[in-house]
Amino acid sequence: MSAFGNNSSRDDDTKDYYNTTPTWNQPQQQDQPALTKIITNHVSDSDTLNNDSPHLHQPPAITPAAAADETGFSSDPEKGGYNNKDTSIQGSESGKDSMTTRILDPVAIKKLRTKIDWRLVPLVSVLYLCAFLDRVNIGNAKVAGIAVDLKLTPEEYNWSLSIFFIGYVLFEVFSNMCLKLAGPRRWISFVMIAWGGIMMAMAAVTNAAGLLAARFFLGVAECGLFPGVVYLFSLWYTRDEQALRNGVFFSAATMAGAFGGVLAWALEQMEGVRGLHGWQWIFLLEGLPTVLLAFVVLYFLPDFPETATFLTPEEKDLTIQRLRIDAGPATETNFSWQQCWMVFRDWKTYMHMMTYILSTIPTYSLAFFLPSIVVGFKLDPLTTQIMTAPAYAIACVCTLFGAFSSDRHRERGFHFAIPTATACIGYVLLIFTKDGSTLARYCCLTLAAIGNFAAVPPMVSWFTSNIGGHTKRGVATAAIISFGNIGGAIGGQVYRASDEANGRDRLTSEEFAKEAAGEELCDLHPAWRYMT
Numbered sequence: 001m002s003a004f005g006n007n008s009s010r011d012d013d014t015k016d017y018y019n020t021t022p023t024w025n026q027p028q029q030q031d032q033p034a035l036t037k038i039i040t041n042h043v044s045d046s047d048t049l050n051n052d053s054p055h056l057h058q059p060p061a062i063t064p065a066a067a068a069d070e071t072g073f074s075s076d077p078e079k080g081g082y083n084n085k086d087t088s089i090q091g092s093e094s095g096k097d098s099m100t101t102r103i104l105d106p107v108a109i110k111k112l113r114t115k116i117d118w119r120l121v122p123l124v125s126v127l128y129l130c131a132f133l134d135r136v137n138i139g140n141a142k143v144a145g146i147a148v149d150l151k152l153t154p155e156e157y158n159w160s161l162s163i164f165f166i167g168y169v170l171f172e173v174f175s176n177m178c179l180k181l182a183g184p185r186r187w188i189s190f191v192m193i194a195w196g197g198i199m200m201a202m203a204a205v206t207n208a209a210g211l212l213a214a215r216f217f218l219g220v221a222e223c224g225l226f227p228g229v230v231y232l233f234s235l236w237y238t239r240d241e242q243a244l245r246n247g248v249f250f251s252a253a254t255m256a257g258a259f260g261g262v263l264a265w266a267l268e269q270m271e272g273v274r275g276l277h278g279w280q281w282i283f284l285l286e287g288l289p290t291v292l293l294a295f296v297v298l299y300f301l302p303d304f305p306e307t308a309t310f311l312t313p314e315e316k317d318l319t320i321q322r323l324r325i326d327a328g329p330a331t332e333t334n335f336s337w338q339q340c341w342m343v344f345r346d347w348k349t350y351m352h353m354m355t356y357i358l359s360t361i362p363t364y365s366l367a368f369f370l371p372s373i374v375v376g377f378k379l380d381p382l383t384t385q386i387m388t389a390p391a392y393a394i395a396c397v398c399t400l401f402g403a404f405s406s407d408r409h410r411e412r413g414f415h416f417a418i419p420t421a422t423a424c425i426g427y428v429l430l431i432f433t434k435d436g437s438t439l440a441r442y443c444c445l446t447l448a449a450i451g452n453f454a455a456v457p458p459m460v461s462w463f464t465s466n467i468g469g470h471t472k473r474g475v476a477t478a479a480i481i482s483f484g485n486i487g488g489a490i491g492g493q494v495y496r497a498s499d500e501a502n503g504r505d506r507l508t509s510e511e512f513a514k515e516a517a518g519e520e521l522c523d524l525h526p527a528w529r530y531m532t
Contacts, residue, residue, distance in 0.1 A: 104322055112315050116236055119310055121248050123301060124229045127192065129252035130290045131225050133260050134199045134218070135164065136367045137286055140264030141279035146211075149277055153514065156208040160215050161368050161492030167219030169482045169489075175224035176231060176478035180471065183303040184232050187224060192294035195221035199287030203280040227481040230460050231474045235304060236319070238326040239465035240410045247403020247457035254399060254453050257367060257392035265386065339471035349476055352463040355416070356484025359459060362423060363452040364491035373445065391446040395453040403457040412462035416455050423451025 138146070138160065147157050179187040195218055202214045233245050267285055268278035276284075302308040305319040343349055374387050398419075406415040426448030433440045463480055467473045515526040522528075 104318065104325070108318060109322060112311075112318055113237075113241070115311070115315070116319070117245070119300070119302060120232075120236060121245055123297065124232070125249050125252040127188070127225060127252075127293065127297065128229065128249055129256045130192075130286075130293060131195070131222055132253040132367075133256040133286055134195060134290060135222060136257070137260060137264065137282055138215070139368050139370065140261060141282050144264065144268045144271075144279040144282060145277060146279040149279070150205065150207060150211060151514075152208050152211070156212075158493050160208070160211050162489040163212050164215045164219040164222075165364075165485050165488035165492070167216045168223040168485050169219075171220050172223040172227055172482035172485070173475060173478040176227050176474050179224060179228045179231070180474050184228060185298060185301045185303050188228055188301060189294045189298040191221050191224035192290055192297060196287045196290030196294065199290065200284050202287075203276065203283040223482070223485075227478045230464055230481070231477045234464045234473055234477075235323075236302075238323060240407055242464060243406040243412070243415075243457050243461035244403045246461050247400050247406075250403075250453070250456050250460075251396045251399045253367075254392045254396035254449075257370070258389045258396065261388035262386055339469050340475050342469075342472050343476045343479055346467075346476070348463070348466065349479060352480045353483040355459060356480055357487040359420065359452075359455055360484050360487030361491045361494070362427070362448070363456070364488040365494040366449060366452055366491075368492060369494075370445070370449075374442075387442070391442070391449045394446055395449040398450045399454045399457060402454040403461075406458040406461065412458045412465065415458035416462065419451045419454035421451070423448050423455070426451055 142157065146152070152160070175187075175191070182190075198214060198218045198221055202211070202218075205211045205214055229249060230246060233242050233249070237245055263286070264282055267281045270276070270281040271278040273281070302310065305311070305316055305323070308316060308319075311319065370388050370391070402415055402419060406412060409415075426444050426446075429444040430441065430448065433444055460477075460481070464473060464477060467476045512526050515524075
């Protein structure tokens with residue numbers, strides 16, 4: 001048993017559900033009566049729940065009452081969408097396989113889905129808002145003077161961004177395995193306390209070495225949240241419901257960017273309070289809510305449908321049955337080393353890794369350096385921090401719209417490709433408008449932000465929707481996101497100090513002397529000017 005308990009009780013509680021998986025595509029005996037079709041939950045959030053919906057597949061010759069008499073199931077939402085009278089028939093000529101016919105009421109499913117949404121989605125969205133804010137606030141800390149106070153070289157600052165992802169990548173798969181064994185509620189609470197404490201401790205760093213060490217362990221602690229929540233959604237929602245939930249969840253990252261700059265400016269005004277710099281207050285007061293929120297998570301975040309205390313027994317049963325129907329034959333719930341190795345023998349794992357890493361490089365480089373890029377517009381510090389908000393706010397709206405459309409049309413590839421192309425167009429236009437007006441460059445920057453962030457929900461829903469088996473899905477999710485986050489380490493090196501518009505003209509005398517030290521600097525000397 002691990003320090004957080006094990007998951008054996010969950011497997012024991014649900015073996016009756018998952019050990020009775022129907023044999024799919026087996027021929028039926030000719031003398032058996034016609035089988036009423038299963039009405040599943042393939043009714044998207046935007047579909048009208050009526051008898052004319054093409055998703056309901058209601059047999060026209062059978063009334064609800066007759067269907068209940070025939071199959072033993074009721075459409076009464078108060079009874080969980082069906083009653084407990086099972087009608088089993090032989091599913092093969094051998095007589096060893098059986099199938100239970102169940103009519104799942106779409107009204108009851110919609111009511112249940114709404115209940116799960118309100119319990120799960122807002123909470124994990126707030127968690128990711130805190131996580132992303134703690135991850136990228138070093139960009140705001142730079143504007144607040146951390147590089148000057150700690151005497152960081154441009155290379156040291158860039159490595160403080162990248163080293164976060166080294167710890168993140170190394171421990172991500174291990175973290176998801178711990179989540180499977182300990183349960184989401186305990187494990188996510190633990191990692192939140194860890195990364196919130198590290199975030200607050202960063203206020204005490206006095207040199208580059210301390211900052212690098214703190215950022216590394218911040219990555220180790222935070223690696224358990226994003227893949228853990230993506231995996232958790234796959235255990236609660238059917239495949240055509242996940243993109244919208246992932247979109248709402250990930251949109252918290254854009255909201256963190258939207259108000260993070262304004263919050264950072266407000267905390268900067270505490271410069272000198274109790275002898276602390278403004279960037280120290282940023283780390284302290286943005287890390288504290290994470291620690292406090294961990295105790296809320298420990299109490300409110302549900303683990304698995306089978307053990308959820310906020311659902312009635314009928315609602316638990318309905319949740320499990322609709323997920324079981326959606327999963328088809330891939331209903332294994334026990335921890336399996338065989339499924340772990342299957343992940344790395346599946347070619348699709350490596351294709352998703354490539355798409356993920358190519359997406360995270362521009363996403364994180366933009367998130368880390370947006371405040372520094374806006375500084376190049378030659379605005380005052382307050383306006384610089386505030387001007388990071390509109391780009392993120394617009395990206396948030398587009399992210400939600402794209403995620404909704406992806407679920408509505410049950411499609412992932414094009415909903416990932418179109419935002420990615422949009423981001424490429426934004427970056428190309430940034431190149432051509434580098435000497436243009438501030439408004440033109442800001443519009444191009446906003447276009448790039450829209451494309452980067454809107455591509456993420458369909459991308460992560462793409463692989464979670466196509467990987468079956470609880471263990472395989474959990475390990476694959478962590479492996480893909482882990483490899484993809486190497487892009488964050490690369491993104492931390494993309495925007496160099498020498499690339500900043502007229503960056504060398506703004507060096508202080510101490511910074512100029514530090515960069516001018518050394519021999520044979522060539523074009524690296526701070527007095528050198530590049531031609532554009």
